[in-house]
Structure formats: C-alpha cells, structure tokens
Amino acid sequence: MTFGTWALFPGCLVLQRMPQYEKATVRVLRELDIRLENIPHAACCGAPLESFTDRWVDLAAYNLALAEQMGRDVVTLCGNCANTLSRAKIAMGDSELRPQVDEKLETLGLHFSGAATVKHLVWLLREHLDELASKVSRGLSLRVAVTHPCQALRPGVVMDFDDPVQPQAMRRLVELTGAEVIDYGAETECCGSTLFLANQELGLEAGRRKLDSATDADVLVDACGNCQLLLERFQGLLVQDSERGRTAVLTLPQLLGLALGAEADELGIGPTAAETLLLQRAA
Amino acid sequence: MSGSRLDSLLQDCTRCGMCREVCIVEKLGAHSITSFLCGEEDYSAWLCSSCWLCQEVCPCGVDIQAVMMEKRREEKAPTGHRQNFVNVLRFGYALPVDDSVNEVRRFHGLEEMQLIPNEWLDTLLDASECRESVE
Secondary structure, three states, X not given: OOOEEEEEEOHHHHHHHOHHHHHHHXXXXXXXXXXXXXXXXXXXXXXXXXXXXXXXXXXXXXHHHXXXXXXXXXXXXXXXXXXXXXXXXXHOOOOOXXXXXXXXXXXXXXXOOOOOOEEEHHHHHHOOHHHHHHOOOOOOOOXXXXXXXXXXXXXXXXXXXXXXXXXXXXXXXXXXXXXXXXXXXXXOOOOOHHHHHHOHHHHHHXXXXXXXXXXXXXXXXXXXXXXXXXXXXXXXXXXXXXXXXXXXXXXXXXXXXXXXXXXXXXXXXXXXXHHHHHHHHXX | OXXXXXXXXXXXXXXXXXXXXXXXXXXXXXXXXXXXXXXXXXXXXXXXXXXXXXXXXXXXXXXXXXXXXXXXXXXXXXXXXHHHHHHHHHHOOOOOOOOHHHHHHXXXXXXXXXXXXXXXXXXXXXXXXXXXXXX
C-alpha cells in the first residue's frame, strides 16, 4: 500500500548536526511505503526570529509555500518547527499581515494558500501504529524512558493530535517494539534545550533533572532535534561531575528501526559504549 | 503602543499562579515570564524553555507566548538568541548551514539539500530592517 510522499522539513539542528535522526526517519518510513522529498531552497522555520520581529511569519509562510508548490504536506522532525509552521498558518489569517507576506512571496514566484498540512513525525507514525506493530521483527527487551516533543504537542488548540499535558503517542509507539515504557518523574518536563540559549547552566540543569530522574531506563528516547541536542550531544557537559555513567539516548525512529529489523548503521546508530550495550540487549 | 497591547493581553489574567507552578524555569529556582504574570518584578522574559506548558494550563486562556514576546522586546536579548537571529539573516538557518552539510548528507546516503539563495533571503527578511531589531 502506498501512503504517499511527504515534504520533509528537517530543521536546522537535524540538518546541521544530526543527519542520523533524518536517516533513521527515512529508513522507518520506507517500511510504511512513505517517501520523503527535500524541500528545495527551504530555510529556517522562523522560530528564532519571533522574539525580535514579526518577520518570522514570512519565513514560515515561505517554507509552506514551497511545499505547496511541490503539492506535498509537510513532516517535521523538530517540535519547534512543527509548532512554528502550524502557528504561522494561523497568523497568516491576519488581514493586516497577510498582504505584506503575499507580496514578498509573489516576488519569488510563490503563493501561500494554507493547503499544506504540517505534522510532526510522532503524529505521522502514530497514524500507522498497527502497521508498524505488524512489521516488528526484533522485539526489544529494554526499559525505555520517553521524552515528548513539547512544542509538537502544545498549544493543544493548535497542534491538536495528542493529550497536550499527558501525551501518549510516544509511549504507544515505543511499546509496539516490545520495550517497557517506564514512568519517571521528569517525563513530561522540557529538556531545557531552548533555555540553554538564554542561560547555559539552567538549560543543563533541566537536562540533568531528566537524566537523573530516568536512571531506571536502559535508554532514553526522544523525537526532537532540541531534546537530542541537549540530552545526547551535550550529555558530556551534563554529567561532568557525576559518578553515573552515560545514559544511552536514541531518537524514536532509531529505536523503531531496530525493532523493524534495520541494522544499526542504516539508522545512524554509532559504536559508542552505551549504544553497543543497547544493541546487545536488543539482539 | 506596546502598553495597550500588553494591557489587552493581560486583561483576563487573575494572577492565579498556575503558570508559575508548572514552569520548569521556576522549578529550577529562576524566574520567568510567569513571575511577571504573578506581579513580580524579578524575572527575565528570555528565561523560557519554550515548552508552552504555562499557556496550556492557564485557566483563563491568556496568550502567555504573546505576553512574553512583548516583554522580550523590552529586554536585551541573550547572546545565544542574538547569534541564532544573525545566523538566520546570513545562512537562512539558526545554525551556520552551508554547502558542507551536503558532504555529511552524502556520507549518510541522504539526498542533497538545495539551500535558499541569499537574494531570496534578503527579499523575505528585509535584512537591514531585521538587523535593526536585533541591535
């Protein structure tokens, strides 16, 4: 069965720092006969501009207009991109702002109609829960702590796909691998990645709270470039003075891919100590 | 101007404090926009993890994000946020994304990415006007 082709919006973090997340996404969606196409000439979602200028909407609408031109809906890998692009569709309903943006897009030969749907990867995967479950070929006997992509869930009135305060989609997706989803105190707390931009110590402290709270897990699973940045890439900074070893952190499609029988290198899972341990446990 | 917009955004706020109760910044002992909403003066509108939980739990439907954006424009932006903004003007992304990403993409078997042409970025963002808003 063909579920179609989506325009992929990886966002800056995934594009520049974590192609492994994109690679695993492509691999897992291939199992569902979902193809991803790059959006030629795509740019930032607009989020980093919002605190300074209303021009953030122009950038978001530009990306959406590019996807419309391709005739595709958009799937994002970062919570922040999903959030910003979705809110921009609403902002484009503003009768004062809209003509200014339309004019610029027209200069570039583009048109925004709002036709492109925006979904975060977790949403797209959840729509294929049963099919994914039927394709599991390697049950994972792991204890997993999930961390939810906050900005893909809230504001609930805009994002509208899961319980915005007690989200369940990530849990259901991890459970289908055979893994046990553990309860931990900081499950629904933010990773601190955006906070890190304003105050590094506070951002790291937020990440530390999550890792300290999830010590019963074999692996922590996220679905956002921001979470992956703080909890995985910055983990060395988080645990500097700690006696505790490194916590394995994977993105959701990397974990799903393992359960679907994909090899570690197809999922961008490298040979670090924690990941090797994980593969031994998963075998 | 900003005052009246802020007043209108705040008119439904009852200072109940639910936003502050769920805020990760407050849990870490610092003070975010939720402290401002509770009438405090010791806070920074930039101390935020963008998790949107405060707005989700607000029983009065206050657009806390909009309040925060108004208040941010009154404060000097932290270096990290300013750098991301400047990167967007220069590279089209918050990080310095250039053609070298395609080498890495090829290594991972990913399709090459066509980046936004500089002149398109200037058209979209009125670069000089935008630069003023960050300075």
